[in-house]
Amino acid sequence: MLWKLAWRNLWRNRTRTWLSATVIAIGLMALIFVDTMVEGMSVNMVKNATDTIMGHAQIHAQGFRxxxxxxxxxxxxDVMLTHxxxxxxxxxxxMRVVTYSMLSSAEGVEPILTxxxxxxxxxxxxxxxEAIIAGDYISSVSGGDLILGWKLAEKMELRLGERLVLTAVDAESGEMVQELFRLSGIYKTGDNEMDASMALAPRETLQHMLKLEGKIHEIAMRYAHMNEKGTPAIPVTKPDKESGNDLSLWTELMPAMQAALQLTDQSMAIMGLILFFIVALGITNTLLMGLYERMFEFGIIKSIGTTPWQTARLMVYEAFCxxxxxxxxxxxxxVIVTILFAKYGIDYTGIEYSGITFQEKIYPSIRLERLVVYPFWSLGFTLVASLYPAFKLWRILPVEALRKRKF
Amino acid sequence: MSEIVIASKNVSKHFGEGEAQVHALREVDLDINIGDFAAIVGPSGSGKTTLLNILCGLDKVSSGDIQVSGRSLQDMSGSELAKFRREHIGLVFQAYNLIPVLTVMENIEYVMLLQNVPVAERKERVEKFLTEVGLEGKGNRFPVELSGGQQQRVAIARAMVSHPDIILADEPTANLDSETGVLLLDMMRKFNEEFQMTFVFSTHDPQIMERAKRMVTLTDGHIVSDEIK
Incomplete structure (x- = not known):
């Protein structure tokens, strides 16, 4: 009966109930939508970071990085590759050869990572x-092609086909060595660092130049499936320390971005708390208004044998409904708003966050557990909001309530 | 000798403190017996409502003692008093007695639900009392769909349906026209005689007073007369 009473009481003032429900609904919708967008942004950032160059994991000799x-x-x-x-x-x-070097052209010299x-x-x-905006991608694992970022090209005033000299230190003697390349292409990744200070050359040419025949510095890997944390779904076994090599997941290679992603989770929690706190205040106000309006009626209910605890429960049940x-x-x-935005997305292309420039539109990404967790938050805060009115109702003496007659 | 349902001994009640103190009741001694059909009469401000509130444990005495069905109300907590009223006392107020969002049937059933009366028995008792108060067929209506007199009859049915020891009614006819008020009192009197149900009601309407078997007159918080007709 208390539940029936609570539900019917709720609809006595339809406008007020709709307004209160709308406040809860909009609060919840805003939180879920922002969460899906943040999740979409995180997925985008991880995808950008791992797809552009890094891969999901990399292996290097210990100390190389x-x-x-x-x-x-x-x-x-060979053992590592088998593993x-x-x-x-x-x-x-x-498999990559990686070296710091100096790139010289007729116009100047720039330090770069090759x-x-x-x-x-x-x-x-x-x-x-896919990022080539002028010229061609490297055509062979050997040869004299070199591609670099558009910012570097602009800074050095380079044109396609221009001759470039790469200077680096060889691995055997530590002597300076040089190699002549031809600028075959210019890329634009959207990542400032890669576009301004990096170049790609054929591996075998670089191995020959640096006296590294058959040797490499880095293996970048991509796995077919990733889990929610953005790490490989099937865990990767790291090589033994004795092997002299280190395997790092992208989360270890980009700790700043990993921290930024964790921070977004905390930010969402704080935002949710603030949002629901404001909603809860509105609900408390609504329930208190209902309580004062129906004070005489509560007096009757208490007078005819409803205990204070049952009366307080009635208020909590109303809030629950x-x-x-x-x-x-x-x-x-x-769900409707998320589906709409999932269709059209939000265009953040070109905007940089945490060292990553968004390359594509951001599409909301729903985490199903959030569709359960956030409504429970919403319900929980509504119940908390009812505690003060319920306490007031519990305390008030029936004779005091009956004095609030409407006639 | 009749069995006593309510025994009030030396009951006083005052509101406020110091010079602003108002004495609503002064050393009231009143026993209500089983089967009484008693009217508490007196002018406005004489303490009728305060006395009824105290008799049913809605209000506390400043001094003295109240015993209802052999139990003192003074030391009971709010929860104990609610449960006690639920089992032993039926209440009828001036108006707005009913819970507006419940139907007539649900209003009458409400106290029995609190008492955990089985569903079949509840339905049977509701039907019986709806017939007794002449509202058969109106069980599914909401209070707003009934006249003032009909609403008061539902309130009486609700008060009686849980088989209390006594029914206390605070000016039950105050918001009714005199003809409807008299009909309501006649119905209460009929229940008093048929079911030996004890009624105590307050009124200042001479037409209503005439129908009481016993008339307790209050003036300035004192009982000035207690007359059995």
Missing amino acids: DEYDVKLTINNL LRDHPDLKDMS LGIDPEEEKKLSKFD LGVFGSIVGLMLA
Whole structure:
């Protein structure tokens, strides 16, 4: 009977109930929608970071990433390759030579990071081939092609076909060595660092130049399936310390971005708390208004034998009904809005966040558990909001309530 | 000798403190017996409503003692008093007695639900009392669809349906026209005689007073007369 009473009481003032339910619904919808957008943004950022160059994981010789020492090549490469290929979910890999170098043209000299790649391997792992805005991608694993970022090209006033000299230190003697390349293409990844200070050259040419025949510095890998945290769905076994090599997931290679993603989760939690706190205040106000309006009636209810605890429960039940109703409406609105935005997306292309420039539109991404968690939050806050009116109702003496007669 | 349902001994009630203190009841001694059909009469402000509130435990005495069905109300908590009223006392107020969002049937059933009366018995008792108060066929109506007199009859049915020891009614006819008021009192009297149900009601309407078997007159919080007709 108390539930029936609560539900019917709720609809005595339809306008007020609809307004309160709308407040809950909009609060919930806003939170779910923002969450789906943040999730979509995170997915986009991870995709950008891992698809452009990094891959999902990389392997290097221990200590290589500290100073990019050209001598520190991957130890026991064949054993490592066998170990990596054993992973059942490995999709693609690219073996690279990586070195700091000086790039000289007729117009000037710039320090850059140069990657020696196999163009066919690299195509599967990164997006440099798709990012070419002028000229052509590297055609062969050997030869004199070199591609670089548009910002670097602009800074050095380079034109396609121009001759360039790459100077670096060889791995055997530590002597300066030089190699002549021809600018075959210019790319634009959207990542400032890659566009302004990086170049790609054929791997075998670079290995020959640096006296690294058959040796490489880096293997970047992509796996077929990733879990919610953005790491490989099937865990990757790291090589033993004795192997002299290190395997790092992208989360370790880009700790700043990983921290930024974790921060977005915390930000969502704080935003949710603030949002629902404001909603809860509105609900408390609505319930209090209802309480004062129906004070005489509550006096009657208490007088004829309803205990204070039962009367307080009645108020909580009203809030519960309101919360469930508002949450259902909010959930439906959130799904509709998310579906609409999932169709059209939001265009953030070119905007940089946490070192990553968005390359594509952001599409909301729903995490199903959030469609359960947030409505429960909403309901929980609505119930908390009812505690004060319920406490007031619990405390008030029936004789005091009966003095609030309407006649 | 009749059995006593309510025994009030030396009951006083005052509101406020110091110079602003108002004495609503002064050393009231009143026993209500089973089967009484008693009217508490007196001018406005004489303490009728305060006395009824105290007799049913809605209000606390400032001094003295109230016993209802052999139990003192003074030391009961709010929850105990609610449960006690639910089992032993039926209440009827001036107006707006009913819960507007419940139908007539649900209003009458409400106290029995609190008492955990089985559903079949509830339905049977509701039907019986709807017939007794002449509202058969109106069980599914909401209070707003009934006249004032009909609403008061539902309130009486609700008060009686849980088989209380006594029914207290605070000016039950105050918001009714005199003809409807008299009919309501006649119905209460009929229940008093047929079911030996004890009624105590307050009124200042001479037509209503005439129908009481016993008349307790209050003036300035004192009982000035207690007359059995």
